[in-house]
Amino acid sequence: MGKLKVAVGKLNFEFPGIVASGIMDETGDSMVRMFKSGAGAVVTKSIGSKPRPGHSNPTFTEVECGYVNAMGLPNPGIDMFEKEIKTASSEGPVIGSIFGGDEKEFAYLASRMEEFGAVAVELNLSCPHAAGYGAEIGSDPEMIVSVVSEVKSSVDIPVWAKLTPNTSSIQALGRAAEKGGADAVVAINTLKAMVICPELRKPVLSNKFGGLSGPGIKPVGVRAVYDLYSSLNIPVIGVGGITCWRDAAEYIMAGASAYQMGSAIGITGPEVFNEINEGLVSFMKEHGYETVKEMVGVAHE
Amino acid sequence: MNNVVKIIGKTRESHDTFTFDFKSDIPAKPGQFVMVWIPGVDEIPMSLSKTGEVKSITVKGIGEATNALHTMNAGDYMRIRGPYGNGFDLNGKKKILAVAGGVGAAALLPAIAETGCDTVIGARTEKEIILDKQAKDYSNNVWISTDDGTRGYHGNAVELAKEKIISEKYDLVIGCGPEIMLFFLHKACKELKVDCQLSLERHMKCGTGVCGCCVIDAERVCKDGPVFTSEQLDGLSDFGNRKRDECGCIINLR
Secondary structure (H helix, E strand, C coil), X not given: CHHHCEEEXXXXXXXXXXXXXXXXXXXXXXXXXXXXXXXXXXXXXXXXXXXXXXXXCCCEEEECCEEEECCCCCECCHHHHHHHHHHHHCCCCEEEEECCCCHHHHHHHHHHHHHHCCCEEEEXXXXXXXXXXXXXXXXXXXXXXXXXXXXXXXXXXXXXXXCCCCCCCHHXXXXXXXXXXXXXXXXXXXXXXXXXXXXXXXXXXXXXXXXXXXXXXXXXXXXXXXXXHHHCCCCEEEECCCCCHHHXXXXXXXXXXXXXXXXXXXXXXXXXXXXXXXXXXXXXXXXXXXXXXXXXXXXXX | CEEEEEEEEEEEEECCEEEEEEECCCCCCCCCEEEEEECCCEEEEEEEEEECCEEEEEEECCCHHHHHHHCXXXXXXXXXXXXXXXXXXXXXCCCEEEEEEHHHHHHHHHHHHHHXXXXXXXXXXHHHCCCHHHHHHHCCCEEEEECCCCCCEECCHHHHHHHHHHHHCCCEEEEECCHHHHHHHHHHHHHCCCEEEEECCCCCCCCCCCCCCCEECCEECCCCCCEEEHHXXXXXXXXXXXXXXXXXXXXXXX
16 A cells, blocks of 8 residues: 555655545544555644534535535634644644634634644635635635635645636636745636525525535546646645445546545545545556556546 | 425314324434425524424424414425434334433334334423324323323333333434433433434534534534434533533533
């Protein structure tokens, strides 16, 4: 399994698969379980300044090609989260995901995450379903520059920017993150989506719209990673619809230095990380790759 | 998965509890649950109280969502997701005792129907006892306990269950009810050296093992549970002690 070691900037991970924010990462114990299932790192649920219940149920529903959710950024607040990070960090690298309403709030939350022992912070500039947060900030390149640079000036750990695909040019958002000093970009967050129940004549989610994740968005994510890899000099982390080693390989060949998974934990289970690790190792053996790095971006050649 | 069903029957079980029947050919096991949408109000997990082609949920009015569900009638549409969760593992167990606390009887009824097992149904007082008549359709021994002695055994369900475990010698105890009751039922089963499988509850959102908000220690109640074995319960420090609210903040149970 030594073949699977990857680096994202100055960070080294034992395995290329990282738990995406919002899935099995609200508690220390669940993050530990994900490390034991073969995740190289875990991104926490997005944490804000205060406890927040998120939207009322229904916050989630299955569709043919994945899931549509509008959780609405539920989280226990940064103060309560110290304990969870401490529990998880003893078993592996934890990346603290944070969301704020402005630059100052992001910078404050990032410095708390650093203090708790997070190895990096991931800025949620892309949640599609929480008013005043996420994509409402992260759709504006100037705002991205401003948030990223403010966070960069307040912490020493690497800063990752998670981007929204709900835009005409994700490259413009990526370039803004790079300009602000981001150490890596993460793409993609969910695609804005809606489910209506015909018999009850209403959108199912209490928030009406939400974000689509899962296998249906994989080609969209692969394209986004491909384009970002072409236009940026910082590492790209791929996320969106990965459920098997072939999907992971696609993202890596499009240019991802590492990949994240979320929905697959519901579809297959936490063990999906180990399964993909094994699948990648056999693929690499058969095709003569010594390291994951050798595969990164090969689809561009 | 997603399923819109039509309510085909509504039965009053007690002063504050109704059963809603609906048809669905999706296979379900005793102990599984569905997420039920109450448009404009909420979506909540409900145990199936029948698991055949005709399925049902039995709803005690305890809050906004369950009271809103009570206003529904035969002919109304209901959107459910599921069935979810592992359910009870009843294979190869010869002699089973089901122990229900209050509306927990709903989650056990399909297992009682499938196995005809002996049953203890406990509640605070007589008018809170539900589904005892239905349990009697399948089981020869249905014993009732009330905390205030208004019906049956004067005491709680765990005390009565302990007496029955000692006198009847069971292979397995299955249980559903308030967590404190289950905590002491688990303890009693360990003392009396009988296996148990208990159905737990936590605040749920996705219902299908994705979001992780219902974890008890690192186990997802919606997907790894809701039924946990005696051995699993031994390793769960949250069991009987802590749960989390919708923000993920810890709430102490005692």
